[in-house]
Amino acid sequence: SSGINAEWPLRPGDLLFSHRRIVLLYLLSDQFIMGTRAEKSGLSRDIQKKLEAKYDIEQEKQCRAWIETVIGEELEEQEVGMNNFQACLKNGQVLCKLINALNGTPLVSKINQQTMAFKQMENIEKFLKACKTFGLKDGDLFQTADLYECQNMSQVLTTLSALGSVASSHGYAGPSYGTKISKANKREFTEDQLNQGKTIIGLQTGGAKGHVLS
Secondary structure, eight states, rough: OSSSSSTTTOOOOOOHHHHHHHHHHTTTTTHHHHTTTTOTEEEEEHHHHHHHHOOOHHHHHHHHHHHHHTTTTTOOSSOOSSSHHHHHHTTSHHHHHHHHHHHSSSSSOOOOOSSHHHHHHHHHHHHHHHHHHOOOOOOGGOOOHHHOSSOOOOHHHHHHHHHHHHHHHHOOOOOOOOOOOOOOOOOOOOOOHHHHHHHHHHHHHHHHHHOOOO
């Protein structure tokens, strides 16, 4: 009849293809990834609680302000707290913008805008790789799951603090964050100065000989 779509009947395999596509999209979704994670129990739960107890809200506030100033935009979640901060950084886009701004020229040339889980985790991995190029050590870096699955946000703060410290040592002129890295203060002495130093040490040593404490 005239009410039937001209594309009907479906070709063999159309329904199967659509079903597979729906399943694939679900497998790549946050809901599936987060839903398939086993609930922590026993020792793992205790460790997780200790990691969460280490989380420093004041450090987060400083880090938030620093990130916003460097990238020139506000974070989506303005309310402080571990889970809110994780939500701001989870897709990796802010982190990639941050490392690019600190370096001056992009270390991450393409930032994924897709909302699929594996694309967001890819952004995080690009950021971590860029951090190593920037000068951070392996021990400074968090693992992708630490951020994406909110497993260890304290380590995320540690990485960002190390990043701020390295940026300052690289001559980044913008706002500072993290511990300032001290530079070696190498002094050059002339031969006369070195000889004078030896003479002074010799006199001090000689003056000490025969000195009796009363």
